[in-house]
Amino acid sequence: NAGVTQTPKFRILKIGQSMTLQCTQDMNHNYMYWYRQDPGMGLKLIYYSVGAGITDKGEVPNGYNVSRSTTEDFPLRLELAAPSQTSVYFCASSYGPNTEAFFGQGTRLTVV
Amino acid sequence: GESVGLHLPTLSVQEGDNSIINCAYSNSASDYFIWYKQESGKGPQFIIDIRSNMDKRQGQRVTVLLNKTVKHLSLQIAATQPGDSAVYFCAVGFRGSNDYKLSFGAGTTVTVRA
Numbered sequence: 267n268a269g270v271t272q273t274p275k276f277r278i279l280k281i282g283q284s285m286t287l288q289c290t291q292d293m294n295h296n297y298m299y300w301y302r303q304d305p306g307m308g309l310k311l312i313y314y315s316v317g318a319g320i321t322d323k324g325e326v327p328n329g330y331n332v333s334r335s336t337t338e339d340f341p342l343r344l345e346l347a348a349p350s351q352t353s354v355y356f357c358a359s360s361y362g363p364n365t366e367a368f369f370g371q372g373t374r375l376t377v378v
Numbered sequence: 379g380e381s382v383g384l385h386l387p388t389l390s391v392q393e394g395d396n397s398i399i400n401c402a403y404s405n406s407a408s409d410y411f412i413w414y415k416q417e418s419g420k421g422p423q424f425i426i427d428i429r430s431n432m433d434k435r436q437g438q439r440v441t442v443l444l445n446k447t448v449k450h451l452s453l454q455i456a457a458t459q460p461g462d463s464a465v466y467f468c469a470v471g472f473r474g475s476n477d478y479k480l481s482f483g484a485g486t487t488v489t490v491r492a
Contacts, residue, residue, distance in 0.1 A: 270421075308484045309422070311480075363471070364409070364480075366412065366424045367480075370421050371420060
């Protein structure tokens with residue numbers, strides 16, 4: 267039972283490069299989320315999705331894009347990487363908005 | 379909106395003692411409260427949750443207490459073990475104008491002394 271799987275685990279990007287963080291879940295959850303975690307801070311919501319074909323902005327969406335073509339997958343796209351996007355990114359999924367969320371292992375991204 | 383704060387950023391506990399981690403929230407309409415544990419290099423892991431129609435809920439070695447009057451939430455860990463060393467986050471949920479929102483606190487780092 268894999269749960270939530272994120273790839274890659276680590277990545278170094280140069281300023282201006284783009285990349286996609288992959289996230290897939292096998293629990294048939296409708297809700298999926300992308301968070302970023304900066305040192306000493308809580309999790310900040312970037313984007314979320316309540317089901318296939320539906321996405322919405324969270325607290326800190328600028329510089330990111332998402333898509334949700336299937337229930338299982340929720341990739342996060344960085345188009346023009348900036349140093350401010352250096353962070354640890356977590357994908358999560360849940361059955362509903364006020365139920366337990368399952369998190370992936372995280373992607374540590376450094377933009378130089 | 380909602381702001382979530384933890385009373386102490388760090389907590390050092392003797393092995394075998396009980397740990398208490400506190401969390402305060404601001405929105406009286408908040409109705410869902412959840413605690414996560416995050417070990418180094420890993421994603422947050424669910425510990426326990428509680429809804430606003432309850433004031434206490436117990437799990438295995440953990441108890442969550444909710445005081446809606448003063449908007450305070452606490453996590454108690456009984457007989458703390460070395461494996462309990464981690465960062466603990468509280469998250470508070472409330473229904474916004476368009477959707478349901480969950481706000482996370484900054485985390486309390488718990489260190490267990492042998």
